[in-house]
Amino acid sequence: MNRRKFIIESSILASTALFSGTLLSFTHLDEACATEIFDVVIIGGSYSGLSAAMALGRSLRNVLIIDNGMPSNRKTPHSHNFITQDGETPGDITRVAKAQVLTYETVLFHQDTAINVLKTSNIFTVTTQSGKVFSAKKVLFATGLKDIMPAIPGFSDCWGISILHCPYCHGYEVKNQETGILGNGSLAFHYAQLVSNLTHKLHIFTNGQADFNTEQQQLIRQNKISVVTQKVLALEHHNGRLIKIHLEDHSSYPLTALYARPAFEQHSKIPMVLGCTKNEQGLLVVDSNQQTNIFGIYACGDTSAFRSVATAVATGSQAGAAINMALSTENFNLKE
Numbered sequence: 001m002n003r004r005k006f007i008i009e010s011s012i013l014a015s016t017a018l019f020s021g022t023l024l025s026f027t028h029l030d031e032a033c034a035t036e037i038f039d040v041v042i043i044g045g046s047y048s049g050l051s052a053a054m055a056l057g058r059s060l061r062n063v064l065i066i067d068n069g070m071p072s073n074r075k076t077p078h079s080h081n082f083i084t085q086d087g088e089t090p091g092d093i094t095r096v097a098k099a100q101v102l103t104y105e106t107v108l109f110h111q112d113t114a115i116n117v118l119k120t121s122n123i124f125t126v127t128t129q130s131g132k133v134f135s136a137k138k139v140l141f142a143t144g145l146k147d148i149m150p151a152i153p154g155f156s157d158c159w160g161i162s163i164l165h166c167p168y169c170h171g172y173e174v175k176n177q178e179t180g181i182l183g184n185g186s187l188a189f190h191y192a193q194l195v196s197n198l199t200h201k202l203h204i205f206t207n208g209q210a211d212f213n214t215e216q217q218q219l220i221r222q223n224k225i226s227v228v229t230q231k232v233l234a235l236e237h238h239n240g241r242l243i244k245i246h247l248e249d250h251s252s253y254p255l256t257a258l259y260a261r262p263a264f265e266q267h268s269k270i271p272m273v274l275g276c277t278k279n280e281q282g283l284l285v286v287d288s289n290q291q292t293n294i295f296g297i298y299a300c301g302d303t304s305a306f307r308s309v310a311t312a313v314a315t316g317s318q319a320g321a322a323i324n325m326a327l328s329t330e331n332f333n334l335k336e
């Protein structure tokens with residue numbers, strides 16, 4: 001089987017189960033694949049990657065999306081605060097987005113894991129776990145973040161269900177409920193300011209000695225938020241729904257929701273191997289065009305500290321437009 005045929009067939013296999021309606025669109029890709037060099041390979045086919053692919057597909061760019069189906073919000077039952085899709089499941093939002101993007105005949109979707117990207121002069125070579133090799137003029141990382149679960153029994157079971165990273169995404173659903181903040185210092189204080197507007201039944205669990213300055217302590221007191229410094233032993237839950245937080249002194253507090261921001265890392269290490277820089281928060285550094293510090297390598301999605309589907313879609317759209325403009329300019333300027 002030649003490479004072009006493989007690309008088409010593997011994309012069809014990966015996608016037809018979900019999107020029988022897109023089968024027809026792949027047949028139009030014969031011609032696009034004939035060049036053997038994609039305009040863009042997008043690594044990561046969730047919200048930001050699909051959004052970029054839409055801008056690029058509508059600009060007639062030959063695009064290959066490589067995705068292995070592990071978005072960071074996959075455990076959350078319902079996604080909120082993204083207009084037109086409020087309350088939908090994360091999977092349903094992606095399914096609709098994917099179906100719309102794959103109607104553009106120049107966009108291919110390949111289910112696989114990118115394991116290496118090599119830059120040689122102006123061409124990128126992308127290798128996947130299944131041993132496939134693709135070439136592209138530009139590469140876009142839409143690979144998201146991977147949250148690292150702390151070693152507290154019950155934490156990972158509740159993550160995304162009743163342990164929440166963001167009041168805008170999930171706070172309304174647990175308004176006026178018994179709520180905890182697992183954190184310390186400025187992060188916990190920031191959560192306290194935000195969440196106290198949603199519930200007055202609020203406790204901060206610092207999991208060790210509290211680290212608030214005098215002004216923060218005073219404001220926390222004035223807002224009647226208790227600070228609990230005992231070490232956290234375990235989180236009792238039923239199918240991810242919190243029941244109680246258990247502490248080292250054998251005390252416990254009933255809880256419906258707990259806000260926490262666990263450590264995270266880049267879902268893909270490839271950008272760093274290529275020399276892309278991260279900021280002190282661990283996010284990929286991009287310019288106003290979503291381009292990293294390496295020419296031709298772009299990143300979108302959770303490149304912003306405001307982790308949300310809306311931001312992911314916005315930065316993906318911006319990246320798609322910026323890449324299209326770069327390709328257009330390069331091509332335009334070559335014409336005699």
Ligand SMILES: Cc1cc2nc3c(=O)[nH]c(=O)nc-3n(C[C@H](O)[C@H](O)[C@H](O)COP(=O)(O)OP(=O)(O)OC[C@H]3O[C@@H](n4cnc5c(N)ncnc54)[C@H](O)[C@@H]3O)c2cc1C
Binds near residue numbers: 044114
């Ligand atoms: C628990 C939780 C709940 C959330 N709830 C909400 C909410 O209700 N509302 C809201 O607006 N936001 C919510 N968010 C934030 C939102 O999910 C993220 O901001 C958004 O998913 C970022 O989109 P993205 O496309 O950048 O990355 P992701 O959605 O994380 O997708 C990255 C994609 O890249 C793929 N990938 C990674 N590496 C590779 C590789 N090497 N090869 C191939 N594919 C790869 C992954 O499998 C994944 O499909 C939540 C986040 C979390 C963690």
